[in-house]
Amino acid sequence: MGVLSEELRDQIRAQFPNYPNKRAVVLPALHLVQDAQRHVSIEAVREIAELLELHPSEVHDTMTFYQFFKDEKHKLGKHRVWVCRSISCMLRGGEELLQHMCEKLHVHPGQTSADGKVTMEFAECLGACDGAPCILVDDEAHMNITPEKADELLKSL
Amino acid sequence: MSTFEPTLLARINKPDSQSLETYRRDGGYEGFKKALGMAPVDVINQVKDSGLRGRGGAGFPTGLKWTFLPKDHPGPIYLAINADESEPATFNNRILMEQDPHQVLEGIAISCYAIKSKKAYIYLRYEYGRSYRALKKAIEECYAAGLFGQNIHGTGFDLDVVLHRGAAAYICGEETGLIESLEGKRAWPRIKPPFPAIEGLFRKPTIVNNIETMACVKQILDRGADWFKSMGVPPDPSNPRDAGSYGPKLYCISGHVNKPGCVELPMGITARQLIDEHGGGVWKGRNAKAVVPGGISMGFLSASELDTPLDFNGPGKVGCLGLGTAAITVIDDHTSMVDVLFNCARFFAHESCGQCTPCREGTAWMHKILARIRMGEGQSRDLDLLNEVASSMGIIPGTTICGLSDGAAWPIKNAIKKFRSEFEEYIQTGRKTVKPSDALMEVH
Structure with missing residues (x-):
């Protein structure tokens, strides 16, 4: 069990049917995690990437483009x-x-x-x-x- | 003008205007039902015949855009709704979504049927939480009522509508930036062609339309193309590229007026009429020095240009970039244009996506130069420098991928042309403006 609770993982997985691929769930996933944890830690980035079958750098790239999402130093x-x-x-x-x-x-x-x-x-x-x-x-x-x-x-x- | 009956805003501020029940009582979803009984191509033709042009800013004819989709494509075809309304001073889409979400959703359903799309994504800017909740509830009501989902009304037409929240980035309002963002990536606009109609969302044919455009589509199905065309301004014979400015339009009024708000009027009203007849006049008994005609990226109207008709053709005639979002901001004669332009430049420096060097560097330098002028350290030659930087960025000079850059440059070029003497006087007399809040905004 990592930093994402099973409940949070389920909420992220529930987004999958809305899109033809999992990458499109990056923004919804980042929102869900930040809403729950008040930041998106690097460990959370890795776990989102694993769920979405992406490289962590792909999730991190999207996350940092939008200054909206905050890392552990800016909770x-x-x-x-x-x-x-x-x-x-x-x-x-x-x-x-x-x-x-x-x-x-x-x-x-x-x-x-x-x-x-x-x-x-x-x-x-x-x-x-x-x-x-x-x-x-x-x-x-x-x-x-x-x-x-x-x-x-x-x-x- | 005073006898004009609003249609797009007819249900605004009525009790329970968001609910499916009241919407249906007011004849809602009859247009969708009508469309389902027509051939999709006839729906497209009706929208084409109405002369409807996109309400998001660029003013591209909506029906024509739909015909760019490949013929007999096996699908999927997507409809991506641009609800990322982020152009400063613009809030008409917010009012529609918050107060009358079903009008917007009916337009989406009709449009999907017309373009043979079974899936619509509404890309909604994060800041519109109230719109999010209103749309979410309305979408749920539509599924429960069999208006969305499988085999709608037994016609064999399927439709899913997905609400997707953005993350506070202006660039997502550029249609291919929006597509990239929806795909889960940084919102860097794509080089066109291919245009989205050929290769868009998830590399499939995609139509990107604005929220107000969707409301217009719904009204056109209800009331007919001739009704829509009975309002507005016909094409200017001296401009072969003008396709006319038909239909009602939502105009936003903000800034130094007594009564800011959103009003629906036939296309072609002037800035002066908006201020005097609908905005309660300039506040504090003052006069307007300048008016932003349609979001700050369109530039400025000077006090002598307030009788310019705000249709797709008018603002361009006085050197503005275009009608844009038809959101006017009134600037009174006690306000410094140096402050105003600094504010615009700061916005674009903050919001440039950074993909194209002329825009990333250009917006940053224009912001710095204006900060320098504002702090009393400007030189006369700075005005020409600003002009030079502004003239070298955008799709008009051909140096950037998207038009945000042209929009970032336009207020600079306009202000220096139309208000040059004020800037010169400011620099020469050594004026200084330092607000305590300036220091707070340096951290970003």
């Missing part, structure tokens, strides 16, 4: 909070909001708060420009965020 906190820094949010205070939230948690983007609860990130356009500035908590968008609302949101996590 994610319980929640991941993204603040949009692209044009529509920038025009309505997105960068100041990012600064406010980072100061609140004493972190830089990419870092996790001391209590392990929140990993702060900046994001490129989150596609919620009708509610700029917006933030994403895990994969749920929150719109028209003021510093006060951001504080409340952080408190609720």
Whole structure:
């Protein structure tokens, strides 16, 4: 038994019928592992590769292309909070909001708060420009965020 | 204009608009049923006759794209739906998927039938969690109701729809980058030809279409090609390559307006009308200095160009790259274009996939040069340098594989042409902009 639980392996295998080959399951597998373990370790990469009948370097190549996936040196906190820094949010205070939230948690983007609860990130356009500035908590968008609302949101996590 | 009745957005914000039950009550899946009674080629012809052009940005005629598939191919043929909506300022697909997922799924089912595909993949950007949950539930409802699966309505037509989540990379919106990503690889766009219709996903014939395009297909089957063609702008006789801009379009309005949002209007509305009649005017009683016409990769409209019709032909006439995603961002006259352009350059430097050297290096250098200018260390010759770098990257000069690079270069070229005096004045007077948040973004 490696770092992937049997349950996780079953969830990955359940994706196989959706695609004509196993390589297409790389992204779904990386998502499943990162959701469960808050990072994708090199050992997990090897085990995903074995399940998908790929060379570990193939899985690793895909994983590292998407900066979304984090290795053991950059473990994610319980929640991941993204603040949009692209044009529509920038025009309505997105960068100041990012600064406010980072100061609140004493972190830089990419870092996790001391209590392990929140990993702060900046994001490129989150596609919620009708509610700029917006933030994403895990994969749920929150719109028209003021510093006060951001504080409340952080408190609720 | 005010009497226009929306169709694509007709069900938005209605109670329980996501459910199959309400969708069917509103006549949902009748278009699919109608299509199943037609020959696939007749469905293609109806879409062709409507003049529908792809809503994702490039504006390629949808029906024509479908005819590029090899004739009598034994299959599989795939439909890959581009739901990676990542062009800054664009959010119309999100609204459709979150609020009316069945409209999108019905369009997908009709399109699959037309192109003889039994499998559709929806490549959905990861950030759209709400869209993911709405689509997932809607797909489950369709299987349970026998709208998807084997032998649909006893016609012998089979259809599977798979929802596939991306991982936050802009390049996955490029159709062959999307295909590579779906195959489990880094999303490096492919050299074309072969085009996806000949050799696409899993090396099989593939059509890549956008979410809003799918909603349009559904409406065309319901209401007919003539209905679609009764709206919009006919081809410009002075442009032999213009295929016309027909049908309703979802326009996004964001930035410095009182009422940001997404509105459905006949193609060809102007930026000024969008701002004044639908966006509540420029905020704080100010004036617009510039407007992004359709996502930042299209460039900028200056204040004197706001009466440009936002159809497939209009923005190009004033030097923009095109209509793009028809998402306007309004920039007020208190905002520095140096800040705006720096923001655009930073985006593309972050999102260039790195495959082609002119784009990887070009976007990085344009970002650095603009950072230098913004910090008060620019020189007049930097503007020509920026122009030179921008002019040497993209499929137009022929140095890159995909058009993302042209889109990265365009706002730079546009801004320096249309706002040159502002940049010159900024440099010559030694202005400096340093925001505390800048330091936070250096770590990546």
